[in-house]
């Protein structure tokens with residue numbers, strides 16, 4: 269009998285990894301990096317639910333680090349099976365995994381300098397660039413809605429998730445007496461309706477068991493229009509007071525969305541053509557991937573492209589490659605928008621921009637995405653008045669704005685809207701990828717709609 273084993277993103281948000289066992293073979297749904305409190309994440313990132321060689325295949329929902337970022341570690345530890353994903357997910361991983369490897373190598377280097385001072389032996393990086401490259405070679409791309417067989421007796425297909433470019437939910441069907449039945453659906457990360465650039469999430473397929481993300485259980489996002497107005501107002505008032513808007517954003521998705529909106533507002537003459545700097549090599553690569561996949565654009569994005577003859581490009585938008593050019597942004601005095609990674613302010617060039625701009629009351633720190641527990645982004649979102657960054661203290665005097673409606677994740681009503689057609693068919697819903705409070709609330713909402721549901725626990729096994 270097929271079996272489900274929860275490993276990561278069970279009772280927490282990061283480290284997405286759910287194991288499916290069929291006839292003694294193991295299929296991993298996602299293989300994400302644990303993030304947050306450093307020491308704890310470090311320890312979790314070195315542990316597998318079983319030896320890596322015993323995992324036969326991976327099906328990957330999307331390219332975000334908390335879903336794909338531990339794949340090179342899996343390969344380093346002995347996995348050499350196929351990794352299935354959509355073409356855009358592979359293209360994004362081609363940049364994101366080597367970048368993540370680079371961060372791991374730097375982290376280990378930094379830790380080892382500290383350890384050497386204490387006379388402690390050095391630690392190995394979680395994985396290196398060569399592991400990321402080997403991992404990419406194992407990837408097999410499958411477009412949405414096309415069946416494939418990751419294991420004997422198992423048929424999967426991807427279903428548009430509307431979360432980031434290339435993102436998908438995964439339908440897993442099991443062969444029983446020669447007939448495919450008893451489907452499992454893994455939602456992956458579910459996007460919002462009416463998000464910029466990409467398509468809306470597709471309807472969930474009928475399934476007996478659903479693994480559902482719960483990031484925004486109990487939450488209602490502002491509707492798209494209100495969120496967009498908030499974004500416009502924040503940028504507009506910062507320009508008026510002569511400040512800079514610093515935006516920590518995931519390199520994929522939020523960065524392109526903000527550039528997309530700025531391009532629309534420039535085009536419509538709603539905002540003066542101030543410089544927009546995209547200061548993240550990874551975001552630049554991701555933007556190339558967006559341009560390479562116009563088949564994934566929604567109606568409005570196609571229109572903008574047709575109307576202006578450009579996409580995510582404009583005379584005001586500048587993509588910054590070199591570190592020297594990134595540093596030179598510190599000397600700019602005129603109003604501008606600086607978009608940089610990482611999205612939760614934990615790594616990357618954004619930390620320099622925060623350090624240099626956070627104490628000027630004319631500036632704005634705009635947090636467009638979810639901020640995980642234990643991250644600098646979360647402390648700022650929660651109203652920290654002072655932060656420590658690069659071993660220096662900084663007073664927080666800039667305006668700090670968290671945009672909730674500008675999320676890449678569905679809110680509770682959107683999740684329930686997608687679940688509704690499954691009422692009466694789905695036997696059990698397992699909630700993953702959420703903090704305790706969000707999960708408890710979504711559980712209550714699903715129960716009220718007569719779904720049988722529970723919050724997945726790490727190590728929990730379920731017969732399918």
Ligand SMILES: [Zn+2]
Pocket residue numbers: 330332335431457
């Ligand atoms: Zn995601």
